[in-house]
Amino acid sequence: MANEYWQGWDAGCKLATEQLGLKYMSQTFEDSIEKQISQIEQAPSLGVNAVVTFAQNAEVIKALAATASQVGIKLANAHSTAAWLHADDAAYGDAYLLYSQPDNIRGIAAMAQALFDKIGNTGKVLYVGGLPGNFSADSRMAGVQLALGKNPDITLVANEPGGENRVAARPVVENLLTAHPDVKAIISYNDDTAIAVLDVLRERGLTGSIVTAGNDATREMLNRMREDESALGTVSINAPFMTGYSVVTLYDALEGVNYDPLEKMRYFDSLFLDSPEAAEKYLAAMDPSGRIDFDFKGMSRHANGDNWKVQWGMEVIDPSNFWGKIESMTSLKPADWTLPEKVAASIQAGNVDKLNAMYKAHSAPGPLSAVTGLTRAKKTVLGFS
Template sequence: MQKLSIFAVSALLCAAFSTGAHAAGGEIAVIVKTVNSNYWQNVQKGANAALDGAKGYTMTFQGPAAESDITAEVNMVENAVNRHVAGIVLAPSDPDALVPAIKKAWEAHIPVVLIDSALSDAGKQYYQSFLSTDNEKAGELCAQALIDRVGQSGKIALMSYVPGAGSEIGRVGGFKKYLAAHSKLQIVGPYYSQSQMATALNQTTDVLSANPDLKGIFGANEPTAVGVGRALKQTGKAGKVVAIGFDGNQDLQNFVRDGTIQGIAVQGSYQMGYKGIQTVVNVIEHKSVAKDIDTGVVMVDKQNLDSSTAKNVLY
């Protein structure tokens, strides 16, 4: 079979979403990894704000009870396709498991905009734009912040969340790579909380008990970092073991303020929701969009916690 040039393939993909198969207006389905997290609720706030400026559109917002319930998220996407929504904004909980569902959306001429986490290469042709933190750079930023505070040698613990999630691969990968290139720090872990705060608390408590010489710890997402902070307080190690967290809810802000956690890398979660809606509306209305959009990250510590830069991303 004759091979198509990359330009021809691009033209075909553009044609698939400019045939008038979906008119402007209608339901936009926003499907996230879980609804039980301030991070995703902040995404919802951004999406709601963007919807106010998108006349003729309605929005549904849903996600599983837990990030680890990948099957439930797949079903949500398939249900959205079956009810012929105008567009989908999706934070995929697994880079491979969501690909068949996204393919169904593509075949039904329903545009898909990804936020937060990537799909594997097999799914790249089925979505129109991807909005996220550059998770590898964010992981590097966290590693640098930890090295700055604990030095070049010793033991640090890596408390992660859901293995194989797109954001986790980039974030933890960037963290480990930077640590290996710029220090001789020994990593204990990684441990996976499945994005459950109570699990992270128990895991961190055990790690602190088994490693009395631990110098630092990294909590790689919101519920994990909150669990780390609570474990440090409960074990009397707050301020004695350096902690770097990820995301910026009120619990984490309080931990930074009282010195339990020394720094948090905060993503533009509100922007993911806001720009996610704007982007999918642009696709529906046949306007050009970028394939990749960086929504940024800010390292927040006690010194800049009350700055306007930090307040723009904290929630």
């Protein structure tokens, strides 16, 4: 909870439960897989029947979902999932109701493209990435590769893991800049990495001559965008919406709402903030706790019937081509892998497009709509306005 991103995560849960009249308990597992599993096991004894969590690593989600099924609670998980595992897997009954993540490939590609545009779509660049083997890190690298493929005059001269925080990233940035002093841009894995880049650039007198961008839309990075000419932007992956809407999904399911099997895996939208004005507006939309005032009750299908409205974009994840986009995942595909029967039938029925069209039809302006209008694209990564 010392991390700003997780503060926003907690704030979104709190707001959704308040609006829906639910009781809320917040726990941390302090990077301990054993503690995280234990908390799921103990949930019923605390009167808890639904949990929103972030799997500590890709494989632990199997244990978390199995435990949730055994003790009879509903589970929503974000950001980290096992390769080639669909949330509708029969092994977990109907316990694993939602896996969500931003589309890191499209989000990071949009961020990288903005950096490339800023430097005239030619020149040398660096990428300070996340931890290899981590699902988010590998998918963000795929986003970098997607942008590079569209920019033949951009050369990626080095790609090094930066450990995901500024302390670990700083020596990596220093060494890379020493080895490659003629780069024009540095693609940063997240905002903490970007802050390390900005600090090193400032100390070396390079502010303004090299640009960077991050991911997370933390207050510190948003403020740097307003005052540091090397800080081009940051991708908002909107923690308060991710957890708040996860609460809505669990609530609706407990109240008897039936979801299409494809809806158990969804992309929640992201937004590349690329102007000081957008940064200022985004900061104004957050309170000190990280809360953003979404109308989560208005998003509930149980509470609103067919009049539910979502205030942030989303898409179902098409599992038939989800893992195959990420190089590290392709080798992990089991030889006998098949989709769950109901998921395969839904895809065959054309429900990927139908469900995504439904989300567009039920979209409504929200607390970040004005921010979106201040970005260069004037739309989110998933194409919502």
